[in-house]
Amino acid sequence: MLEKFFKMKQRDSNVQTEMAAGLTTFMAMAYVLAVQPSAIIGFGMEQNFTDINGVIVSKAALLFMTALISGIVTLIMGLYANLPFALSTGMGTNFMLGALLQSGSLSFGNIMVIVLIGGSIFVLLTVLGIRNLIVKAIPKNIKVSISVAIGFFITYLGFSNSGIGNFEEGIGLGNFSDPNVFLAIVGLILIALLTLYKVPGALLIGIIVVTILGIPFGVTQVPEQLFGIPDVNEISN
Structure with a gap:
């Protein structure tokens, strides 16, 4: 039934391949769930932000809404358009609107109106x-340069956050004795080799292997619990 509905044979695919691809896509873009709330209210330790109208916006509620909206639009893309594309929130726009929110230039309600009108x-x-x-x-x-620019920005974030690159005074190499840097390089090489040899799920395998290797190095923080329900008391806001 699934193969008939999604025309998998026609597209030279199968259920197993699509399941692995879907899981890989989720692992590659799940960072949005963490970055999105911080883009709106800041990357500090604070979990809540009160706008100029006194409306409380929480990271937990933003995370929940990001997951919900991403899930709904991705399902529409798959079930209506019948295309294997995952969709999520517009991160570039949200960084700009988040900066305006944090500076007190706009209220959260104003931002939602802008998003509604723009959409x-x-x-x-x-x-x-x-x-x-x-x-x-x-x-x-x-068109090509836009894709390249986005690719460079994502590369910059990866190199900066992993420590491979140092961007404090121009562009330089990071501290290669740092476990974060070492594991990041191992991950890049592993994914590149698996991709070269056309191993299915190369990106997913690389993510899982580096995550596990990071535990003894103290890079991967093992959570106290694997599952939890976010506090969505401010979701109505």
Whole structure:
């Protein structure tokens, strides 16, 4: 039934491959669940933020909503459009709006209105076919450069957070005696080799292996509990 609905044989795939691909995709993009709340209210230890109108916005509620929205739109993409694409929140926009929220320039309600208006306009442009015309009008070199720029930004975040790169005074190498750096490099080499030899789930295997290796090195923090329900008391806000 699944193969017939999703036309897997027609796409030269099967249930096992799609399950592994879905799990790999989740592992690769689950960072959004942690980054999204911090992008909105800050990367400090505080778990709540009170905006200029006195509305309390919590990281737990933002995490819950990010997971819920990501799940819903990904299901729509899979069940309606029949495409294996995972969707989530617009991180670039949220970083900008988060900065305005934290500085007191906008309230959380103002930000939600901006997101609603922007999303409505985007849907309208898509329905009317204008979005497609805009995409076609953009030169190919600019389209390619946008992808490259995003790739560089993600690489910068990875190198910066892992310690491989030092960006405090220009660009330099990090401390290669640091276990974080060592494991990051091992992970990159492992994933590259597995990809080279076309091993299915190369990215997922690399993530799992480095995570396990990180335990004796003190890099991977073993959680006290594997599952939990976030506090969503401020979800109505």
